Amino acid sequence: EPSLLRSKFRGSLLGALIGDCTGSPYEGETITAGEKIIIQRYFDKLEEPNLNLKTPFRAYTDDTAMTKSVAKFLIDKPEPDYGFLARLFVNDYFKEPRRGYGQNVVDVFHKLKTSKFEDVFKPAAEQFMGSGSYGNGGAMRIAPIGLYYHNNYKIMIKVATQSTKITHTHLLGINGALLQCMAVQQALMLDPQKKLDPRHFCLELYLKMKEVEKTEEDGEDESDFTSRAYQEKLKVVERLLGKPHDDNLDDEVIRNLGHGISAYESVPTAIYCFLKTQNESCGIMTDNLLRRTIQYAITLGGDTDTIASMAGAIAGAYLGEDAVNSSIAKHCESYKEIAELADNLFEARGGSLVSE
Ligand code: R7I
Ligand code: MG
Ligand code: MG
Ligand code: MG
Numbered sequence: 001e002p003s004l005l006r007s008k009f010r011g012s013l014l015g016a017l018i019g020d021c022t023g024s025p026y027e028g029e030t031i032t033a034g035e036k037i038i039i040q041r042y043f044d045k046l047e048e049p050n051l052n053l054k055t056p057f058r059a060y061t062d063d064t065a066m067t068k069s070v071a072k073f074l075i076d077k078p079e080p081d082y083g084f085l086a087r088l089f090v091n092d093y094f095k096e097p098r099r100g101y102g103q104n105v106v107d108v109f110h111k112l113k114t115s116k117f118e119d120v121f122k123p124a125a126e127q128f129m130g131s132g133s134y135g136n137g138g139a140m141r142i143a144p145i146g147l148y149y150h151n152n153y154k155i156m157i158k159v160a161t162q163s164t165k166i167t168h169t170h171l172l173g174i175n176g177a178l179l180q181c182m183a184v185q186q187a188l189m190l191d192p193q194k195k196l197d198p199r200h201f202c203l204e205l206y207l208k209m210k211e212v213e214k215t216e217e218d219g220e221d222e223s224d225f226t227s228r229a230y231q232e233k234l235k236v237v238e239r240l241l242g243k244p245h246d247d248n249l250d251d252e253v254i255r256n257l258g259h260g261i262s263a264y265e266s267v268p269t270a271i272y273c274f275l276k277t278q279n280e281s282c283g284i285m286t287d288n289l290l291r292r293t294i295q296y297a298i299t300l301g302g303d304t305d306t307i308a309s310m311a312g313a314i315a316g317a318y319l320g321e322d323a324v325n326s327s328i329a330k331h332c333e334s335y336k337e338i339a340e341l342a343d344n345l346f347e348a349r350g351g352s353l354v355s356e
Contacts, residue, residue: 011318015315020061039298073085074345075344089112105133105135139180140180142164147346182205183314187201198278233268259300276296293312
């Protein structure tokens with residue numbers, strides 16, 4: 001049904017925006033029990049229809065800046081043009097460098113500019129003495145690709161991989177972006193009227209990740225944990241989903257899944273946040289499932305803007321725009337522009353049948 005699909009595109013990009021904007025004040029923090037209460041009140045306040053103008057307006061960060069570029073890359077060009085995407089990233093960065101970009105990705109932007117975009121994949125490949133970045137910067141911006149190519153899995157994987165390689169070439173950075181992309185696509189395909197089966201969702205992702213990690217294994221180096229990293233993490237997600245929520249479980253989530261700036265320590269966590277909050281309150285007082293996902297992600301601390309944004313993108317793709325509280329959305333920078341971008345992405349998706 002086209003109107004449901006349109007609503008899901010909006011839900012996903014607005015979910016990503018809200019997660020970024022509401023999560024960024026807590027980035028890098030450890031969240032205490034007291035702070036969880038403050039976060040609950042903060043969200044309660046944001047939901048008030050006549051929000052006090054003095055309530056600080058939340059700016060988005062690099063997560064949203066780069067997501068916007070990925071959406072434009074898909075909307076403006078009939079075939080993927082990675083040079084165009086690299087230019088969008090770089091132009092945005094030099095226009096607004098203070099969006100909280102990762103410390104090392106900035107080197108890539110400078111090199112791209114200095115080299116006049118001669119080889120858009122080269123600067124990223126040189127990062128970290130040639131091993132490439134495993135930061136979550138590829139995953140945090142991938143949602144538009146999962147939406148746009150939702151009917152074309154093979155091409156989705158290819159475009160997600162190539163677009164990530166402009167900044168992140170470490171296998172963990174790429175596969176983390178692929179996992180996040182798959183999660184958004186899978187959530188988009190689900191009927192929001194039907195009860196979600198979290199462990200089934202997780203199993204489906206596990207099987208897809210096994211396939212991705214298999215093709216890259218070639219050398220059969222079983223001892224190299226990076227080659228099977230995400231399928232192993234998804235087993236942990238599945239195990240944690242089977243346990244009832246309490247504060248100790250949250251500690252276990254942080255210890256076993258992580259809440260860090262690497263893709264490995266944040267993408268599985270974001271997926272867990274989405275899946276855990278669909279059927280359990282997780283200590284969050286709200287009936288709104290999108291808010292619950294985002295608020296819960298923030299209470300885990302660490303890379304809060306990014307984990308909340310990724311979890312919000314998945315939840316929004318499942319629930320659609322109905323789950324977006326408009327007061328909360330209006331509190332976030334550029335929410336109208338993001339809604340329009342989602343519509344344009346939805347309209348452009350017909351052209352998404354590109355040759356391989
Ligand atoms: O991945 P990236 O775009 O950063 C995204 C994060 C999100 O949390 C945003 O909200 C923003 O705050 O930043 O940027 P990168 O600079 O490529 O990677 C982020 C960080 O991960 C780096 O600055 C390193 O600290 C770490 N990192 C690595 N450290 C050692 N070895 C990434 N790759 C490596 C590595 O190979
Ligand atoms: Mg950020
Ligand atoms: Mg930061
Ligand atoms: Mg972050």
